[in-house]
Amino acid sequence: MEDPLPPEDSAGWRELRDVHLPLSGGEALYTRYGFRDLIAEHRFDIPSAAARFCVEQVRATAR
Numbered sequence: 001m002e003d004p005l006p007p008e009d010s011a012g013w014r015e016l017r018d019v020h021l022p023l024s025g026g027e028a029l030y031t032r033y034g035f036r037d038l039i040a041e042h043r044f045d046i047p048s049a050a051a052r053f054c055v056e057q058v059r060a061t062a063r
Contacts, residue, residue: 013043
């Protein structure tokens with residue numbers, strides 16, 4: 001399942017872990033800090049960043 005819930009819905013993501021389907025998420029996240037927390041909490045199996053926003057973050061950080 002891809003982005004079944006908003007990233008801030010911690011309880012919902014925990015419930016989805018019981019479904020035993022690979023979960024993908026992260027299109028609504030734009031910083032490494034958002035990904036870090038969700039990966040550490042094992043909310044999804046496959047990080048799926050929106051490439052356009054990630055590139056913009058890298059460019060902004062490089063300035």
